[in-house]
Amino acid sequence: MSRDQIEAHLKFAAELGVTGISRDAAWRVRRPPTLADGESTPAAPLPDDATTPAAMPVASAAPPAPVVPVTLSMSRADALSLIKSDIGPECTRCKLHALGRTHVVFGVGNPEARLMFVGEAPGGDEDIQGVPFVGRAGQLLTKIIEAIDLTREDVYIANVIKCRPPQNRNPEPDEVERCEPFLFRQIDAVQPQVIVALGKFAAQTLLRTVEPISKLRGRVFDYRGVRLIPTFHPAYLLRNPASKREVWEDMKRVKRLLAEERSPAQ
Numbered sequence: 001m002s003r004d005q006i007e008a009h010l011k012f013a014a015e016l017g018v019t020g021i022s023r024d025a026a027w028r029v030r031r032p033p034t035l036a037d038g039e040s041t042p043a044a045p046l047p048d049d050a051t052t053p054a055a056m057p058v059a060s061a062a063p064p065a066p067v068v069p070v071t072l073s074m075s076r077a078d079a080l081s082l083i084k085s086d087i088g089p090e091c092t093r094c095k096l097h098a099l100g101r102t103h104v105v106f107g108v109g110n111p112e113a114r115l116m117f118v119g120e121a122p123g124g125d126e127d128i129q130g131v132p133f134v135g136r137a138g139q140l141l142t143k144i145i146e147a148i149d150l151t152r153e154d155v156y157i158a159n160v161i162k163c164r165p166p167q168n169r170n171p172e173p174d175e176v177e178r179c180e181p182f183l184f185r186q187i188d189a190v191q192p193q194v195i196v197a198l199g200k201f202a203a204q205t206l207l208r209t210v211e212p213i214s215k216l217r218g219r220v221f222d223y224r225g226v227r228l229i230p231t232f233h234p235a236y237l238l239r240n241p242a243s244k245r246e247v248w249e250d251m252k253r254v255k256r257l258l259a260e261e262r263s264p265a266q
């Protein structure tokens with residue numbers, strides 16, 4: 001990392017209110033993987049630790065059980081490749097394929113990631129490059145990841161919707177219905193220990209709720225046995241930089257949960 005990059009990183013960390021940086025790199029190490037049990041667990045808030053605000057009931061049922069393509073002998077990378085090939089580069093399962101899409105934007109990152117970020121849908125830069133979170137919001141997400149001493153290569157990043165909606169409008173219910181099973185399969189393939197849902201749309205889709213993101217963030221949920229933390233979308237932070245501090249609080253909780261998963265007995 002260059003001196004300029006280090007200075008930019010420290011400046012961003014100061015904006016977030018970071019007061020210290022861990023020198024302990026060991027917490028990045030993933031626990032030996034456990035096999036998915038394939039059972040569907042209702043999305044529900046967890047009590048978490050003493051710093052988590054009081055949990056409130058989620059106004060919905062569990063997400064539908066996805067098709068799990070992973071076999072016991074299949075690596076996570078192979079499982080992701082299989083899902084990507086199932087979607088195909090010319091997917092026509094919903095109307096977005098005919099509304100100006102350039103690329104199907106699948107997902108990027110470490111197939112063995114302990115931490116997974118889920119966003120809404122590709123924007124213009126992502127549509128052109130075929131990679132999620134590469135525009136301005138993506139650059140901010142990269143800084144957020146680095147603020148907890150990880151890199152984009154350590155995590156896995158995907159969206160609920162794989163094709164750009166025209167004029168970046170909100171995805172419509174029929175589009176979500178056709179595309180979300182692929183996200184569920186990606187989550188099953190990666191088997192992260194923590195999921196961060198970026199923004200209202202991702203959080204509401206994964207948790208099957210209509211609660212606003214302002215009520216969802218600050219809490220820890222169970223998504224099919226995985227800790228899920230909703231937070232603000234980086235694009236929202238670009239418009240509302242004062243909310244970076246709340247995102248930093250969420251990311252500190254993410255880091256703490258990852259550390260707990262690494263050392264459950266501590």
Ligand code: SF4
Pocket residue numbers: 087091092093094095096097104161162163175178179
């Ligand atoms: S959004 Fe999803 S379901 Fe719709 S065309 Fe793209 S990949 Fe297929």
